[in-house]
Amino acid sequence: xxxxxxxxxxINGVFVGLMYALVAxxxxxxxKTSGIANLAQGALAMTGAYAVLLFSNGFGLPMWAAIPVAxxxxxxxxxxxxxxxxxxxIGQPVIMVIMLTIGLEIFLxxxxxxxxxxxxxxxxxxxxxxxxxxxxxxxxxALLIGGSVSLxxxxxxxxxxxxxxxxxxxxxxxxxxxxxxxxxRVERAIAVAWGLSAVMATTSGVLWGSTQGVDWSLSLLLIxxxxxxxxxxxxxxxxxxxAGVIVGLAExxxxxxxxxxxxxxxxxxxxxxxxxxxxxxRPHGLFGREHIERV
Amino acid sequence: MFFRKAGISxxxxxxxxxxxxxxxxxxxxxxxxxxxxxxxxLVDRLYVVSYLLPLIIWSTAALGLNFLMGGAxxxxxxxxxxxxxxxxxxxxxxxxxxxxxxxxxxxGVLAAMVGIVFGATALxxxxxxxxMATLAMQYIVDFVIIQFPSISGGTQASLSVPxxxxxxxxxxxxxxxxxxxxxxxxxxxxFMLNVRRTSLGRALAAVREKDYAASIIGVDPFRYKLLAxxxxxxxxxxxxxxxxxxxxxxxxxDQFHLDLSIQLVAMVIVGGLGSVLGVYFxxxxxxxxxxxxxxxxxxxxxxxxxxxxxxxxxxxxxxxYGGLIMGFLLIEPLGLAKIxxxxxxxxxxxxxxxxxx
Numbered sequence: 001x002x003x004x005x006x007x008x009x010x011i012n013g014v015f016v017g018l019m020y021a022l023v024a025x026x027x028x029x030x031x032k033t034s035g036i037a038n039l040a041q042g043a044l045a046m047t048g049a050y051a052v053l054l055f056s057n058g059f060g061l062p063m064w065a066a067i068p069v070a071x072x073x074x075x076x077x078x079x080x081x082x083x084x085x086x087x088x089x090i091g092q093p094v095i096m097v098i099m100l101t102i103g104l105e106i107f108l109x110x111x112x113x114x115x116x117x118x119x120x121x122x123x124x125x126x127x128x129x130x131x132x133x134x135x136x137x138x139x140x141x142a143l144l145i146g147g148s149v150s151l152x153x154x155x156x157x158x159x160x161x162x163x164x165x166x167x168x169x170x171x172x173x174x175x176x177x178x179x180x181x182x183x184x185r186v187e188r189a190i191a192v193a194w195g196l197s198a199v200m201a202t203t204s205g206v207l208w209g210s211t212q213g214v215d216w217s218l219s220l221l222l223i224x225x226x227x228x229x230x231x232x233x234x235x236x237x238x239x240x241x242x243a244g245v246i247v248g249l250a251e252x253x254x255x256x257x258x259x260x261x262x263x264x265x266x267x268x269x270x271x272x273x274x275x276x277x278x279x280x281x282r283p284h285g286l287f288g289r290e291h292i293e294r295v
Numbered sequence: 296m297f298f299r300k301a302g303i304s305x306x307x308x309x310x311x312x313x314x315x316x317x318x319x320x321x322x323x324x325x326x327x328x329x330x331x332x333x334x335x336x337l338v339d340r341l342y343v344v345s346y347l348l349p350l351i352i353w354s355t356a357a358l359g360l361n362f363l364m365g366g367a368x369x370x371x372x373x374x375x376x377x378x379x380x381x382x383x384x385x386x387x388x389x390x391x392x393x394x395x396x397x398x399x400x401x402x403g404v405l406a407a408m409v410g411i412v413f414g415a416t417a418l419x420x421x422x423x424x425x426x427m428a429t430l431a432m433q434y435i436v437d438f439v440i441i442q443f444p445s446i447s448g449g450t451q452a453s454l455s456v457p458x459x460x461x462x463x464x465x466x467x468x469x470x471x472x473x474x475x476x477x478x479x480x481x482x483x484x485x486f487m488l489n490v491r492r493t494s495l496g497r498a499l500a501a502v503r504e505k506d507y508a509a510s511i512i513g514v515d516p517f518r519y520k521l522l523a524x525x526x527x528x529x530x531x532x533x534x535x536x537x538x539x540x541x542x543x544x545x546x547x548x549d550q551f552h553l554d555l556s557i558q559l560v561a562m563v564i565v566g567g568l569g570s571v572l573g574v575y576f577x578x579x580x581x582x583x584x585x586x587x588x589x590x591x592x593x594x595x596x597x598x599x600x601x602x603x604x605x606x607x608x609x610x611x612x613x614x615x616y617g618g619l620i621m622g623f624l625l626i627e628p629l630g631l632a633k634i635x636x637x638x639x640x641x642x643x644x645x646x647x648x649x650x651x652x
Contacts, residue, residue, distance in 0.1 A: 037423045037426075037427075039426070085621065085625060088625055089624070089625075092628070093368070093422075094422035094423055095364070095368065095370045095422065095426075096624055096628060098370060098422070098423060098426050099370075099560065099564055099620060099624060100620070100621060100624045100625070102372075102557065102560070102620065103561075103616075103617045103618075103619075103620030103621040103624065104617065104621060105617070106557060106561075106613055106616050106617035106620065107613070107614055107616075107617025107618055107620075107621060108617070109613055109617070110610040110611070110612070110613025110614035110615075110616070110617060111610070111613075111614050111617075113606060113610055114606055114607040114609070114610030114611065114613075114614060115607060117604065117606050118606045118609065118610065119606075223430065223431075223434065226427055226430070230424070230427060234423075262442055265438060265441060265442055266438075268434060268438065269434055269435055269438040271431075271434070272430075272431035272432075272433075272434035272435045272438075273431070273435065275427055275428065275430075275431040276413075276416060276428060276431050276432075276435065279416060279419070279420055279424055279427070279428050280416050280419075283419060283420045283424060
């Protein structure tokens, strides 16, 4: 195994991992505020990508305008989802809430390809296809840009959690009843968390859509994002960043090293193995708070 | 009118505790059973093979999942993988010359063993994490089945089922597979109806409601959760082999993907968690609604000259599953079983509503 190939695998893996981490950050954001794991995050990313396509191809907006418009629409979509569906489930067993988000995932996965056509659509956001050469290393430009944008957004959300509204959200995640009693509008904080997470999903949908095209398979990002969110700890944004790099590296190494041995397909199973191992060894993840149940 | 409670007063405890205390229910059960047995002689073979047989098989499989989700309150998103393990095990055993009856048990036992390994991992955590662990199980089992040619017979290949006999009857043609599936379905249904009246069923109900409370009254939650995983995975594996022998006749890895797991979960939720009768309603709705809707949309688009793309029609089932899951969870979390129960209770004493306790 030559070092150049390994280096390429490692660098591409890190950036892919950062792009996965952006999806995971949406899951963590919602979990942090409302304690719900949103299993529709992959489908939200897909919806975001389709929304951008709708505004750029359907309404003829230029790409620099279509993406922000799509983000605003998706923010509204996230808030509405919370208002219409999730808020009515407060107090129900966790199995019901999980099933609701799975139902949303299935619905979106059927509705969007159904109405917009199932064929893979190109989403061109102006990243040239030509690879970037650094010395002997051959790097994928789309991954580099996508990974950097994701890194920036995740860092931004860390900063956001130290702002006034971020502190409100942390209070809500800590104890909903207590924050209610000091005058925090808990419902609004949760709704905003859903909106922001939908915006993050849109960004990752656009980034992934520009590398692999837009179709239903964008919703498969869910399993990788879940692996990252669980490995990093469901309530830690920093954990998402580090776990994202780990998952990306592991996946890229598995593709490069294991695939020739077992004959392909390891890419899809790495995330599942990471989920199982994390749950087996350290269920609350690398940086997550240990969950203590009060009786 | 339809259900009469009038004039029925039980004088012994056994009478009140039987499975169907009302005579009308007993008649209904016998009528349904007779109809199901006579069905291959009454209706066209097309209906038996493509509607009744899937309904029976998927209902039995969904009963197994319902035992875990409704009975013990544990979520399982990898039930399709469990069914796949059972199917592949039993088909390999049959191809090695083992009789069908033993292969069925073998498929069930291996599925239960694999299921319990993942279950044991998952049971250290619960709720949310359990959902993810079983989701991971689905992907890992898929990967193993596809990647090992000795299991799947190659990526593209499908394994065909050799000619087999069940209790001395050759399972071939249209009628024999139907009766085999019906036989297994009847046994599993009876088990599910009775299990809630046993100590096992009550212990599981205690664990479902609150595991700490259960352990305080002396029910070991871990043990009973594992037991629920074991039983449910065993039934899943058993149904895998029934599915392979009676319905598919040749199995390939893509029959047991995540879509199947989600479809089964949708069946259980739409039918009503924890209800045996509800599962049949749920399976019927999930199986037949997309077909009916597709026909309906085809007819409407022809009638009014609307152009509806093939993509939309192909994705209608997914939209329907998602919409049904969301709709039932939001509007009637107890599913079709609850709706049926409400109607039944209304007519039980109709028109003397004041007599209902």
